[in-house]
Amino acid sequence: MITKENYKDAIKPYQPKPKYVRNAIKAFVIGGLICVIGQGLTVLYMHWFDFTAKEAGNPTITTLILIAAILTGFGVYDKLGQFAGAGSAVPVTGFANSITSAALEHRSEGIVLGVATNMFKLAGSVIVFGTVAAYIVGIIRYTVQTVLGS
Incomplete structure (x- = not known):
């Protein structure tokens, strides 16, 4: 007889x-x-549009988000995620994938109540914790600069 206690031991060989x-x-x-693709896009924007490295950052991020969203829409990014695991969760593309996946999952409920409402369910916590962490790091930096600067 298998109980809750010995269940893990019973399935371990399988x-x-x-x-x-x-x-x-x-x-x-x-x-x-x-x-590497992101770096290639940065070099491309610097070469073709005469951007500086700093100016090329925003179009590079935007392009990576667009590519990840399109690949998610076609189901390619999900297959990449199954193969690569955490490697496909590189911050910008993984974030775009999470938002696009949630939007696609709830599109049958309509644009406002489906897509717009559910799009940031997963990504919302990332935004909140990222904002809070940035605030805390900013306070620490300000405090350290004030103490060491005097």
Whole structure:
């Protein structure tokens, strides 16, 4: 008789062993490729439009968001995420994927009550915690500069 206590022991021989090294390598390679694409876009904007490195940052991020959203819409980014794991969660593209996925999932409920309402459910917490963390780091930096500057 299987109980809650011995259930984990009973299923352990049937569970596949996690492949940590292989998964880490895939995440590293795919995440690195996404970053290489971003760097390539930055160089492209600097060369074609004579932007400085700082000026090329915003169009690069916007292009990466657009590419990730389009790939999510066609279902390609989800397959990439299944293959690469954490490597596909590079901040900008992973964030775009989470917003686009939620929007697509709820599109049948309408634009306002479906897409707009549910689009930021997952991404909302990232925005809130990112804002709070930036505020806290700003306060710490200001305090350190004030104390060391005097």
